[in-house]
Amino acid sequence: MLINIDRHIMETLSKTEVSIIQYINDNEKELSNMSIVDIAFETFTSPATVSRAIRKCGINGFNELRYKLNLPKDNKDLISINEIMKKTLVEANEVLQRISLKDVLDVVNEITGAVDKQIYVFGRGPTEQVVREFALRLQLLGYNVLATEDPTIMVKLSQRSNNQLVILFSLKGETRELIKVAENCYLNKVNLVVITCASSSPLLKYASHYLLGYYHKKIAIKEFDVTSRIPLSMISRIIIDYLVEKNNDKV
Template identity: 35%
Template sequence: MSELFFDIPIEKYQTLSESERYVLKYIVKHINEIPSMSIVKLSEEANVSTATIVRLMKKIGYDGFTSFKYSIKDLTKTVNSENSIDMIEKKINTAIKKNEFEVLNTIKMLSLGNIEDAIQKIHHAEKIYVFARGFSEMIANEITIKLQLLGKNCEMHNDPNIIRVISKKLKDTEIAIFVSLSGETKELVDACLNLKMKSISTITLTAGVDSSLANLSEIVLLGYKGTQSFFPDYEVRSRLPLQVISRILLDAYVIRMF
């Protein structure tokens, strides 16, 4: 920023008195402090009169010290804003890469065989129950609505007690779909265990590779969950891997069956 003051035309600079040139050099040297200084403070710090400062301002093209100070403040904001934008863009790019990485790795982890098995189970089931808790409920609800639109008898449940009770009543002509990022939601694990004991088919969408649900479920569609979270203090991790899986599963179902 100090270079701006050396752009003063030589003819103007030559009109400055020795004390005015001294003030100008002082301002350049302390440019970051100037926006918060009053003319009286500058006068004291530079050990010159306020009149000298005012004369200097007029000679370099300003109405007074206040207008000069505002121009410096605006310039400082611009520079800081550009630096802030650069930092923000880097952080946003990190978020973009994180999501891209999760999507690509989830797709790589999907097994065509498992997708085909899941399609067949859904197609032949007389009724489908979709179980989920927390943020996974949004994906479970979408799965339910789309299957209903495709003519399937399907319902979704998110209440812990109802999930446990219903899991004990499923028939062998029905199936259950579990949606859980961690694969460790207790009521879902309990329900899956109930169904396994009755040899009822289950499909699980999860990012928990070695989770309880993954180990109990008949068909597991695994997604990739990154370790980085922008909400580390809360359990609100993105369900993007599960969204990718559910979309691929339902698109594949339509392709195969219609």
């Protein structure tokens, strides 16, 4: 039995949720090939109901449930896919656990306080995609934003001491040009927000506020620095979504 239900748990479950857990236990062998949508379809419920039933049984969501499966030892493909999904799950959970709600609010307040300022968003390498998306969303919210990945331009812009806010995205926090930007901001008393996954990054000592995420050390393509930027994208989304909520509250 994949999910054990004691008397206490049973008392918290509705009849529909009991039927979902029963279906999962009866179809354990097929579960590794199914999604939460498939289970909802087979049980005539919704993905939200399936997720709620699983969580009531002390399991933190469908992905954790699937990871707990005892996969056949001779099915290397299923084992490999399961490990990959586990890596993403660990990364996402660690990001949510490590970022402080107060720090998120501090960063959001920095941005809302810069509504009449020039906001610069910088990042290098694969992080540039996160930078572009974040900057675009800020622009759609009405902020005056300039994003660039050009090292010469970002360093020169950071030397200005006028009315501005600088936001740096850096996975490992070691990029030389970004460190120079951070130094310039500190010297020119420009507010600096740093979003990184490196607690030992030199960027942090120059930041007015920062958010720390987490990235998995197991790299898929070892020859190149193409570590997943999912943690940075998650933090970016949290900031933007909260800004949207604040805008809606004003309406």
